[in-house]
Amino acid sequence: MSYKKRLDGRDFEEPRPMEAKVGIIPRADGSAMFKIGDTIAYAAVYGPRNLHPRFLQDPTKGILRVNYNMMPFSGSGDRVRPGGSRRSKEIALVTEKALLPVLDLSDFPNAVVDVFIEFPQTDAGSRCAGISAAAMALADAGLAMKDLVSAVAVGKVDDRIVADLCYAEEAYEDGDVADIPMAYLPTLDRFTLLQMDGVVAKDDISKGLELGRKVCRQIAEVQKAALKNKYGAGVEKNDS
Amino acid sequence: MTAELRNHVLDFLEKGFRFDGRKPLDYRKITVDYGISKSAEGSARVKIGETEVLAGVKLSVEKPYPDRPDEGTIMVNAELLPLSSPEFESGPPGIQAVELARVVDRGIRESKAIDFKKLLIKKGEEAWIVNIDIITINDAGNLLDAASLAALAAIKDSKMPKYKDGVIDYKEKSKNTIPLEKEPIEVTVIKIGDHFIVDPLPEEEKVLDGRLTVASTKDGKICALQKGGLSPLTQEEIIKMIDIALDKTKDIRKAVGG
């Protein structure tokens, strides 16, 4: 059987509609919301700030600490029990590794930059949405970043490589599904996150990465606009 | 530690001002948005000034408590997310979150806002549990009032999922709402020196002497009380604070269309 038409009618290379807003949490040093389809991620950055316990401190540079959490009402079925799970701990780790390469924390020895990612609503692609939100929040916090970080889950549904899997596609029963989340640096043209669940041929990976680059650049445009919009899209409108 | 700050807050209150220009009994702008989470059975976002709180309702089916075999119940949980303030830490709910959840719970439970008997599915076997989760997004003071309002709004927003043969179909929502008989509103009144204020800013929360949270329903009946703060209160002060709360409740009620 062949996956001819996507369950939600999208083109194979089309990500779901996106929305982003920066500076949504006034108390944080930086914050952002990223929405893709029905997945909504909030990210807040606090730091560089004091780090306890002492043994976590690095005397040569600041550390990045990511906390990833789903709100109890964010799952489509049962209530999600609060408190971390092994899954959320692993996602926090790969998120940290996805963001760290663009940051330079050498000005902040012994300090920490805390990133908190929370979800009020999810429909697949949450770790990627979290990374996209976190990248905006880090920029909003005024941290030096070589590039933005944009993330999307590319997938293979049956025989098709598709961009931005939705929940229904992840749960597709009429064929095999592979889920390939990736994070990408749009200007430096590098990947900082790559994971996969499923079975694919090597060729599919190449196609997937190619598609990922294309879609991540689109996501980067959304992130860029949101960052600029916080300041009234720069100073094009020349007031007195 | 905060003597200077307290003196300054009092200087302002003597002249009838708060740090943000409000009068002592003014609330900041209150907005309520419903249905902010599609995955919840009911949800709401409440903003009081820059304070933002979300609440979500998830319904589950459990065996009723043995001493109340013909009733369902509510369960209120609150999380003060580290996302929302530099003062909050990661980890299980601390005492501040626990107090907040329990005070909101009592307001709803004691007022009999929800008829628990109407949550029954099968006596002694199955009943609906209304799980209310309160999540803070930005703490700019007065989380308690925002939280209780969000919980109420989330209950109002809820639609019961379909339930058949022991299985809850979360994707199919019925048109049935949660049987809400009363709408309890909580107002927290703060005492600093000889002054009473509502809707405190974080600086005011740091220097308060006493705090009284009053939950009441539209008929003016009080359904929950919680005193906080280190200073004792006289009887006159308590009655005065209750009067203030009952008066302000009318304004808050407008925000949820009551």
Next chain:
Amino acid sequence: MSEIIAKEKEVVVPGEILATGMDYLPSNGTYRHGDNIVSSMLGVLRVDGKVLKTMPLSGAYLPMKGDTIIAQVTEILISGWRVDTNSAYSAVLSLKDGSSSYIPHGADLSQYFGIGDYMITKIVNVTSQNLIDITMKGPGLRKLKGGRAIYVNTNKVPRVIGKGGSMVSMIKNCTGCQITVGQNGVIWVQGEPKNEIIAVDTIKKIEAESHIPGLTEKIKQHLEKVTGKKVNQNVV
């Protein structure tokens, strides 16, 4: 062929390509990547001849030797005080630098500075690990009483002060408030409640619109409208 792609005074984001070609030079907040000059910050693009800079709109305060900051006491130590500097690093004020007059050993240190007290102080040393020493010996350095501290982003401090102090003077003159600005983004405001509220509100306005040209004029009009006082033309 070198070309500037982004517009000067435009808000740019990390990773945004600002210019191509080898004629341009990177500086603060920008770096060279192959043929391109790329922004490494969220900020406003500034072009000084061939040099491209991104001026940050946000970001933490990094303590610098010689800075005058407003700090808050968090701990009383055996021979000094520990203070919060509104950064990731606390500072230590030792006994010998605590006052222009002599503080004897064994004195009750809380008589000089208690926990929670604010002070305007000067940074005398910052180590590579960002350990900070401060002093209260110097003109204008003192405990701050009778007002309150507000917090703005450290990068906005120059805008709040204005050229030659013109912006902050304007606010002081119109509101009659005492305003002390720390490099670390902590600002002490003290005045009649009504006027203090106006001063704080105005400072927050400057913080929010610091990247918009014509701000000085806008603030001048705002102050005149709200206080009814005319701004002294010499100041602006």
